[in-house]
Every structure is written in C-alpha cells, then in structure tokens.
Amino acid sequence: MRHGGDVISYAEHYNGEIIDFSSNINPLGAPKTLKKKLFSDFNNVLKYPDIKYRELKEEISEYLGCTACEVIVGNGAVEIIDNICRMFKRVIVAAPCFSEYLERAEVNKIQLIITRRREDFEIDFPSISKVIKEGDLLILGNPNNPTGKRIGREVLEDIYDLVNKRNAFLLIDEAFFEFCPDDYDSIKLFYGKNNVCIIRAATKFFALPGIRLGYAYTSSEVVKNYDNYCLPWSVNSFAERAGREIFKEEEYIRESKEYISRQRNYLLNSLRNINYLKVFDSDCNFILLKLINFEEEELFNFLLKRGILIRRASSFQGLDESYVRIAVKDNKSNKKLIKLLKEFEKWKL
C-alpha cells in the first residue's frame, strides 16, 4: 500500500460511510464558487488544453510571486517529481519521507542514496553533507510526509548553501505549504537561484485530489529543460480550468488556514493525553503517531471496524509497524477519532 485514500478497498469492512483519515485533504472541501465556474463551459473542458498552459501559468505565477516563465505545471506534484528525477543521475532522500521520491528514482533507474533523519525526524545535516556531490538531486519534503514538521528556515538555508557549493540541485516538495504557519516562504528565500525547484499542489489544500494539479517554481532555464522531459497536455482541461480559478479565493484560503490550525491544536493536545501514543509535533494537516507496546495493524483494524480509515506508516522507509499517520479533519470527525482512540485503550486492557 503506497498511498492513503483508497477507501474503496476497505468499504466491505464497515457498514456505512468510512471517514478517511488516511489521506490529507482540506476538510472544508473545495472553494464553494468552483462548481459554477467549472461547469459553465462544457465545450471548453473537452478541447485540448493550451499545450503551453499560458493562462494557467500566469495565474500561478501571480499566486506564487514569480513570473509565468518560472512556472512548471504537472499531473499532481508527483509528475513533476518524476520528470525532475529524469534530469539527474543520482537522487538523495532523507528517510522517512514520501514514498514516491524513492519510487520515481527507481522507476527511472537512477541511483538512489537514502540518508536517515535524526531520531526526532529532523534533517541530519552531516549525513547529507557526507554523500552529496556534483550533479546530485536532493529531494526534501517541507513539511515532510509522514513526519509533519517543516524544515527550520536556517537549516533550509544551510542545506541550500551546501547544495550550491557542491553544484547539486535542491527539490523542495511543499505540497502541504498552505496548511503551515506563515514563518517563511521558500520561494522568496531562493528566488532567482538556478539550482532549486519548489513544488506545490492544488490537491491537498484546495481539496481537489480528483483534479490532479501540481505546480512548481524554478528558474526559467530549468523550466526550458523540464519541457524536454514532460508529457504533452498532462494537465487536462478540467484541471487547467480549475487552476485558473482557485488562487483568487483569498477568503477561502484564510479560513482554511485558521480552521486547520485550530483543529491541529485540538488533535495534538487530545492525542498527547492518550498514554499509548507518542505524538510527533506537526506544522500541517497530518500527524505521525508512534504506538507504544503494540502494532499498527491492531489499531488499524479496530478503527476500520468502527468506520475510520487511518494510514499504517510501516510502508514508509525507515518506519516500523509501530507508526500510524492521521489527517487533521473536520471537528466532528476529529472528535470521533479521539473518542475511539480512548476506547481502544480500554478495549486493550
């Protein structure tokens, strides 16, 4: 099981609608105005999208604070990761991390170096410094999936300096960017640099996983090179149309950020009161938990039978069967989860 969100595979285990805590989608749902805008012009969503995505890139560049020629778009963030991988001979990751970093390196037959994070899952600078060399691609999640923490600004700057000194390339995956506190914006931090790419996505924050729209900031030189690798029209017309609307939704964006922040705090505080859990701090809309004295499968099955799907995290390189990941969802669902997690403790006794 490489990914969460596969509710269909578990439907038979519960007689009712399963609440999906295994995929990390904004619980407020997509912007309310989107339906009307998307469904206003049927013929347009059937035409070839602009092969150069001119208008879409214009909208994204305004949102990101760069120019349109510095924007990449893709079929989800994962297509951009895949294509960037193809441009390099070696990929370095810091495990545990999003499984697709490893998958895409392997599929593309690129040498993969897996460094380990520290015990608290922070980046271990020395272990990256020991291996990184000219021509390497370093991929880091920020915040990191499944561990949930953003890289501190100074650490990220140090990593960039290292990458730069070694003539390597830094790919920062910020698919969960908008869920995080506004402490810094890596695009502003590294604007104008030639060896960095920062990926974001509509999937999670704008609650559009069915749309498949990822995008990235990088230098116009890298964009030109990227265009040699990517598939034509990989963002379909429906996704292109959605992408031209969502970034204007300022109120929705503010509301979502506030809602997630409140719900994350509620969950973190409640989870920390449960004895059998070690709770890892989170900056975003998912939380990694370590189970003390039992295994993910037991909790997974207990919750599934009661209508909740969580993510077993042992499929992440570097984590064992004692880890699970949960999403930050709407208040009612979060309360149900906390209630069931407490019941599990009694049930186990």
Add this chain to the structure above:
Amino acid sequence: MRHGGDVISYAEHYNGEIIDFSSNINPLGAPKTLKKKLFSDFNNVLKYPDIKYRELKEEISEYLGCTACEVIVGNGAVEIIDNICRMFKRVIVAAPCFSEYLERAEVNKIQLIITRRREDFEIDFPSISKVIKEGDLLILGNPNNPTGKRIGREVLEDIYDLVNKRNAFLLIDEAFFEFCPDDYDSIKLFYGKNNVCIIRAATKFFALPGIRLGYAYTSSEVVKNYDNYCLPWSVNSFAERAGREIFKEEEYIRESKEYISRQRNYLLNSLRNINYLKVFDSDCNFILLKLINFEEEELFNFLLKRGILIRRASSFQGLDESYVRIAVKDNKSNKKLIKLLKEFEKWKL
C-alpha cells in the same frame, strides 16, 4: 512544433475563428449525452479517483473484449507509451511515425533504433528483421501517424511472429482505431499473447482531447509490471467519469464511423484532382500530402491567413519540407479547405 492543435499560437494571424485541420479529432464532437452525465455529480469529480480504476477498467474491458485485469489506463495514449518504454532497454521505430515514440525513448535514455519505411510508407519488414533482438520494444502506429494507412493483417501477423521469435515486445499504437474500416481487430488477433500491448484512446474518436484518457490491452502479467512504473492517479476523476460513459454510445460510434468514411472519401477524391498534390491513401481521419514543387511553409501561411491551420509535417523524422498533414473534418470545413487549396494553385501561377 512537436504537435498539432496549438491554435492559440496562431490566433493573431487571422481575424476570426481558425478551423483546426492540424489536430485529428472527430468532427461530430463528443457524445451528446456526456455533459449531463459528467456534470451531475460535482463532488465526485473532486474526490481522488479509485487508485486501481476498478470500474473504469471494467467498462473498458467490455468495450475491448478482454478482462479488466488485462487493461491499462493512462493520461492519454502518450503516458502509456512513456511507461512501456521504461520497461525496455532498446526501442525500435519505423519512421516516419508519431514523434513521441522517439521523444519518449530519448527522455527515458533508452537506445533508439530508427528504421525507415518503404517509399510508399508501408512497413519495411527486412529492415526491422535486421535489427530486432531479444528484449527490444518495437513500436508501430496502426494506422500510422502521419502517413494514415493501417498495417495489413498478414503483415502485422508476420511482424508479431518475428517479434515473438526474437523474444522482443510489440507495442501497437491504435489511437485512431475506430476511424478505420472494420477489416480486423488486433486485440482479437493477439489475445492471450504475452509480448504485445495494443493502445487505444478516447482523445480522437470520442472527441475528448481535453480529458486525456488512453487505455490499452495487454496480458495481466504485463499489467502487473506496468503498475510498478506508472504514476498514481494519472487519470483524473473527470476523465475517469467520462471513460465510464462513452463506450456505451453505440449509435454515436456507428454514426461517427460512417461520417468519417464519407468525408474521407470526399477529401481523397477532391485532393486527387489537385495537380500540385501527391495524395497518400488513408484508412483514418487524417491524410498526408506531398507538395510538388514548393514547400509546406508557403501553403501553411496561405491557409492560415484564410483561417485554416494545417500541420506542417517536416517535424516528423524522415519527412522533408514538402509534406503536410490535414485532418478529415466536417463537410463544410472540408469544402472550404478544398476550395482554398484550388485557389492556392491559381495564386501561385
């Protein structure tokens, strides 16, 4: 210019709506009932599509006459071509052919062997036989783009036997299958074989280029291997929903086949009466033309100024500046094209 259909890049050259003869889409448009079905459930197109595409594969398998576990789906035919390429060490093509066969081999850093077709653009069996060896991937368009002819059934069987004898793999790209006469069905021909994959697509025949839905028949063993290479959720929910509807449209399918056949005959006959054109026979919805005594650029510009976009074919490996490709469109547009092609002759004198 790797692809047709980029009307936006030429909009400034004509004061009105440009008729696009450069991309090969069913002129009857998408099935009429599709809008209602696609727009009936907004929330569904925002959810993650089923990561295993169970229902979609079921629908496709019924349409193709195979089982669901023998079906691949992709973000257009080109994503499937890309992923199949990654599974092999050497790619063999027969030029001129669809440019993405060459592109995808190069992007994936796979050795590419370009054999040449005969002067009439039929497959040159000996030149393929000379190079093909164990582990190779042979990619053939059927009908071939941009030349327009289907491979004769016996030739295709001979090619398969050769591929089989050499322990290679045959990828048949049939993105234009439904436009062709019903002489044979390669899926029936090669059903159950373990070293063949037959790609088809919703893009052209169902007039859904904005949707991006390609699919293929291959053995369940190859499907399992393919799943290791492909990106998750690459067919978005909107495309998934469309794909679950279109194959039931039997009347639309029959009408479209008849319409295209009539319009193709009209165009072929009319074009053959124009002196400066050598017309290549076509089985599908596009026609390759060789210009006698002048170059594509001249005709391209003449037509563009008069509101018609055609495909200059010199970007296809093995064709020079004397070739253009036109689509078979609706009767009114086809008549306009023929009229302008005749005017061009007078204008040139």
